[in-house]
Amino acid sequence: MRWPSRSTNLLRSWQLSRSYVVSVVLARWRLLGANTRAVSGQVRPMDIMAITSLKSQSVFYAHEMVTWSLVADIDIEADRYRWMGPARFTVSALCRLINLRRYKARICYLLDAKDPLVAKQSEGAEANGPSVNSDDSAASSDTRNGPPLKYTQFCRGRTDASSLVLPKDWHTYDGSVTHFMASSLPWISADAYIAPTAGISSGHIDLIWIPEPSHRLQLVPMLTDGGKGDYLKGPHMHWHQVRALILVPMGLARNAEVKGIMDVDGEVVSCEPLAIECLPGLARMMMPNWLDEARVARRCKP
DSSP states (O other), X not given: OOOSOTTOOHHHHHHSOSOHHHHHHTHHHHHHHHHHHHHHTOEEEEEEEEEEETTTOOEXXXXXXXXXXXXXXXXXXXXXXXGGTTHHHHHHHHHHHHTOOOEEEEEEEEEOTTSHHHHHHHHHHHHHOXXXXXXXXXXXXXXXXXXXXXXXXXXXXXOOGGGOOOOTTEEEEEEEESEEEEESSSEEETTEEOOTTOOTTOSSEEEXXXXXXXXXXXXXXXXXXXXXXXXXXXXXXXXXXXXXXXXXXXXXXXXXXXXOOEEETTEEEOOSOEEEEEEEEEEEEEOOTTOOHHHHHTOOOO
């Protein structure tokens, strides 16, 4: 299982104070507090994302995010400027905005009950009579040594993404993508509030993508949001709460052979079709009793 590393140590950014001075002063108290919580069993459930590679059929796990295209390019390519310290991300972002890469992808997703579209669909279903929800009727599958998958088990044994037959209630987007992210935590850094409704035990994944903007300056609010999450209110944004999703990267719009960078928890993985599912409460995290997750995440309605 992958844990925080490289530049996208979101879990640490989300859980700890952003004040360096306070962090240094209270470092020993945190260590003592962690030991106390470990002994006293003060833990909370934590969601984990199960990621299935359709090509190799291997399954691995992440607790933070899966990103591709703009943010992945900025994050991974910022290592070229590591000598610049934190400023390397700004430089990398400017480089990508000047030379913006436009990708194509197919994104399939199963909405969570928290998503506003589900409420609209439920109202229509009540008017037309009861229907069977594929979420409730889905059977668990055997993933060998890992936990069973409920919503992406139909991907098992399907190495060709084009041959997938989606169950009922799945949605599909097929087209241009400039930015893609699937996150189970609200913060991707101390000042990047990327997924407002995500949380350590929210039970869903925040799925966010941006099609090709009419002008590259439309991407600036996302990169300069300053930890507010207001960029999601833009008319060009696609933002959903999902239980599972499938990402099929089709490469650059001008060169399909260049698939781009796939970034999972800050680490580069093979850029290939991935099926991602939220496993609610699979892990446990030591946390202080006084931490109010909803307040820290500043949850807002999509």
